[in-house]
Amino acid sequence: MNNTSKEELILEAAMDEFIARGWSGARMQSIADRAGINKTLLHYYYRSKENLYEQIVRRTMEYFFGSIFRKISGIENFEEFLRTFINTLIDLSSDNPRLPMFIMQELSRGGEAVLAILNDVLSRNNPPVTVVMLRNITRAMDQGKIRKISPIQLIMTLLGSSLYFAMAEPIVMKIGGMNGFMEGFDRKSFLEERKKEIFELIYRGLENRVADHG
Amino acid sequence: MNNTSKEELILEAAMDEFIARGWSGARMQSIADRAGINKTLLHYYYRSKENLYEQIVRRTMEYFFGSIFRKISGIENFEEFLRTFINTLIDLSSDNPRLPMFIMQELSRGGEAVLAILNDVLSRNNPPVTVVMLRNITRAMDQGKIRKISPIQLIMTLLGSSLYFAMAEPIVMKIGGMNGFMEGFDRKSFLEERKKEIFELIYRGLENRVADHG
C-alpha cells in the first residue's frame, strides 16, 4: 500500500507552487501538474485555493519555527546557542531558499487568518522559540558574558545576516557574475564559510570590553 | 502648467502597486485608480502591463542603487564608510519597506529582461557601487585597520542586518505584540537605535586583535 497518500502528494506540490510563486502567482493547474493528478481533485480534497493555501502556510510555519525550536531548546551555553542558531538558519534557508521570503511576504499580505496560524504555531512550543532566544541572550548579559545590548536588535541582526544570502542569492550571483568576483564560486563551501564568518563577527562584537573607538 | 505629467502620475501609481503586490498581484485597474485616471489610458501611454512593469523595475533599481552610490562614493575613511552604508540602507528600507523585497523577489522571478535592466543600471555608475564597496573593505584590511575577512561575506552581513527589519517588520510586530516585548514601540527611535547597534556590533567584530575564544 502506497503510504504517500494523494492528499500528501497534493500538499507537497502545493507547497512548492505557493512558495515559488506566492498566493497570486500560484496556479491550481500548476499544482495539479506537479502532483501528477487532475485539477478537479484539488477541489475534491481541499475545496478551494484559499483553503489549500492556508494549510500550506501552517505547514510551512510549523516546519520553519519547529526546526529552530528543536535545535536551540535545551542549550544553556551562550556560545553554543549562538553557533547553533546561526547554523540552523543557514541550513534551513539554503535548503529552502524561498521559504523565509515566503513567510515574510505572505505574512505582510495575509490578513487575520494567516496571523491566527502564526499565533497557533508559535504557542504550540512551550516556551515559544521567541522566548527561548530572549532568555539565552538576557542570561548571557546578566552573567557578564557579553556586553549590554538590546536583545531584540541582536535577534534581528542574527536573522538578517543568516537568512539574507538565501533570499538574495539570485541577485547576488548575477551581480557577482557581472563583476567577476564570484569566479569559482562553490555554494556549499560558501555557506560553511558564511556560518563561521557570521559567528566570528558577532561573537567578537558582543565581547564584554571597551572598544578602540569613542 | 502642471509639471506632474500624466506619464509621471502613472509611473508613480504603478510603482506603488507593483511594489506592494508584485507582478502577479498587481492590477491595471488598481494602478488606474491610484493615478485617478481611466484604465484605458494606461495602455495608451504604456501599451501593456509587461512594458509598464519593466519601466518600474528600472526606476526602482535606479533609485535604490543610485541612492547608495551617491551616499558612499568618495568616502575614504573606513569607519565613516561603514556608518554611512548602514545608515543609508536603513533609511532607504524604512522609507520604502517593500522595496528591497521587491527587488529580490522580482529579480529571482524575472528573466533576461530584468537581468538586462540590472546590468544597465549598475554599469551607469563608474565605478559600480559594488566595486566601491569592495575597494573600501579591501583597503581597510590592507592598512590593518580591520582584521582579515571575506569582503563579500561582510557585505552580505551588512545588507542582511540593515535591510532585514524593514522586510520583516509585519511579522516582527505581530510576534512582538503576541509576546508583549514590543510595548511602547516607537518605530523612529527603534530605527535610530538599530543604526547604532549594527555599527557598534560590526565595528567591534572587525577589530584587528585576538579574540577571547579559540
Add this chain to the structure above:
DNA sequence: GTCTATACATCGATAGAC
C-alpha cells in the same frame, strides 16, 4: 487624449457521467 463598451484569455470552481 479620453471615454464607454466589449472582445478575448485565464483561472477557480462545479456539474454530471462513470
Add this chain to the structure above:
DNA sequence: GTCTATCGATGTATAGAC
C-alpha cells in the same frame, strides 16, 4: 474517487465614438 466539459468571474487589452 476520478474524469470531461463547462460555467462564471476577473483581468488585460482594444475598437470606436467623441
